[in-house]
Amino acid sequence: MKTSKKNRFQILMLVLVATFLYFPGLGCFSSSYTQPKPPATQHPPLERKTITYPDGSRYEGFVLDNQAHGNGMMIYPDGRRYLGVYRHGKPDGPGTMRYPDGHFEKGQWGKDQQFQKF
Template sequence: MSALDLIEVWAKITGNEPEKVHISAEADIDDLKSELFDGNKEKKRQHYGVFNNQRPSSSARVPHDTCCAQPILFFKVDETDMDVTRVITPDLNTIPSNENFLDATFSIPLIDKDTTQVEHSPPHLVDTIHYQNGDKYVGEINAQREPHGKGMMCWKNGRRYEGKWKNGKKDGQGIEYGANGAINLTGEWKEGVKI
């Protein structure tokens, strides 16, 4: 393969910085995952890619129009998402055919033999949200288009947060970076407040 056959693709694995990968212009998403995860099949299976609000199949050709600010994002498959992810489009009224199944309620026995009703919500939607003030969010969202699940918020002042969200607020494990790229805070958040 000659250098002319190679392209530069920007990719970002959740929790890491975007990185530039040199890969064949004919490569597919599976080839890119092999490159990112050094051929580790288990890690490849545990991640899926998202680009331009879409989840391309493993056999889809790698997009050639990536950049550092808009890389192909690789998220770890959440066991609760049952390997199905809905992708947000401008028409938020689209309901997939498996919606009723995914909204079902399941009973899960706890260790102390109690039974608790747990509502299984559908898989998180993935979107890129550009706010009017210049901020940008990329990641999983809820039905109200609020950050919800795993995602990254980039504020226009250069600060960013990567981690878990719940209904628009930082909630769970995460890392907050300053405008200079250095880690400011790391740990657990609850309803937007560091605990």
């Protein structure tokens, strides 16, 4: 069976394309370029502390810049306890507020208030 020049060219191109697809870096089109990694963001380390506020409430948990930040618990003078996530001193994220009479509210908190109940 004789192949025409057109068929031989198509077969050669198919072999070349397959070679470059399955064996990257071979041939004259290889490249040593690698995409640069984005710079790592530097976050100050969180430390675990207890902070007592002038109104008598007490926070126990992670702190950033002397503010509640991360997981922690706030105990209020009236007996309420909030256990959850804080951001820059305010409840922000999932948490649970327990009241002195025993009932509790689970939900999503933000800007120092509950905006979604679970």
